[in-house]
Amino acid sequence: xxxxxxxxxxxxxxxxxxxxxxxxxxxxxxxxxxxxxxxxxxxxxxxxxxxxxxxxxxxxxxxxxxxxxxxxxxxxxxxxxxxxxxxxxxxxxxxxxxxxxxxxxxxxxxxxxxxxxxxxxxxxxxxxxxxxxxxxxxxxxxxxxxxxxxxxxxxxxxxxxxxxxxxxxxxxxxxxxxxxxxxxxxxxxxxxxxxxxxxxxxxxxxxxxxxxxxxxxxxxxxxxxxxxxxxxxxxxxxxxxxxxxxxxxx
Numbered sequence: 393x394x395x396x397x398x399x400x401x402x403x404x405x406x407x408x409x410x411x412x413x414x415x416x417x418x419x420x421x422x423x424x425x426x427x428x429x430x431x432x433x434x435x436x437x438x439x440x441x442x443x444x445x446x447x448x449x450x451x452x453x454x455x456x457x458x459x460x461x462x463x464x465x466x467x468x469x470x471x472x473x474x475x476x477x478x479x480x481x482x483x484x485x486x487x488x489x490x491x492x493x494x495x496x497x498x499x500x501x502x503x504x505x506x507x508x509x510x511x512x513x514x515x516x517x518x519x520x521x522x523x524x525x526x527x528x529x530x531x532x533x534x535x536x537x538x539x540x541x542x543x544x545x546x547x548x549x550x551x552x553x554x555x556x557x558x559x560x561x562x563x564x565x566x567x568x569x570x571x572x573x574x575x576x577x578x579x580x581x582x583x584x585x586x587x588x589x590x591x592x593x594x595x596x597x598x599x600x601x602x603x604x605x606x607x608x609x610x611x612x613x614x615x616x617x618x619x620x621x622x623x624x625x626x627x628x629x630x631x632x633x634x635x636x637x638x639x640x641x642x
Contacts, residue, residue: 453558491634491637516551
């Protein structure tokens with residue numbers, strides 16, 4: 393019972409964060425899931441929860457969609473090889489060192505983007521860096537259910553609105569998550585077991601409640617505050633990646 397309560401609490405915080413910022417489930421749910429489950433089960437549970445959360449986000453925005461299909465498809469095509477490599481890593485290789493390096497790079501990258509590079513001036517579209525962003529998103533998504541930072545940082549190199557970031561990340565995640573799940577199932581089919589199904593079923597009410605709370609908060613967040621929240625969320629994902637990597641090597 394304690395196990396379920398702890399996982400539900402952190403999932404709730406993650407879902408609220410994702411609804412407000414556009415991503416955030418992995419930094420809260422993944423570390424807690426890794427305490428109670430083996431890495432593949434923890435990753436798959438997090439991916440399932442994240443996927444349903446993204447579907448809810450797009451459903452709520454169906455009447456004012458700002459999706460850009462060409463951008464989504466380019467990200468997804470680049471994410472497929474990243475997902476395959478990441479799926480191999482998560483099922484066969486000690487990924488601790490990789491997570492430490494990636495976490496450090498993510499934090500450094502968002503700080504450089506925020507405080508060193510000039511503010512964006514190009515409109516959101518298929519632009520330089522999109523393929524690398526997609527590949528890294530697929531890689532990190534399959535290894536730690538944490539592919540948001542590359543997509544968020546690439547989207548922030550444009551004059552994009554908060555809704556554009558939220559909705560396009562949600563659409564990208566749905567497809568990238570499905571690619572990751574397919575790859576993990578192919579390489580380690582026993583990962584999709586009774587425990588994953590129970591976890592997901594128990595977290596569905598949490599998803600609904602968290603999304604409702606997040607929607608209320610989201611309406612009170614202006615653009616300037618939103619930009620700061622994105623930076624904080626990316627740094628958090630980097631810190632979580634580093635902490636998981638260090639813990640796995642102890």
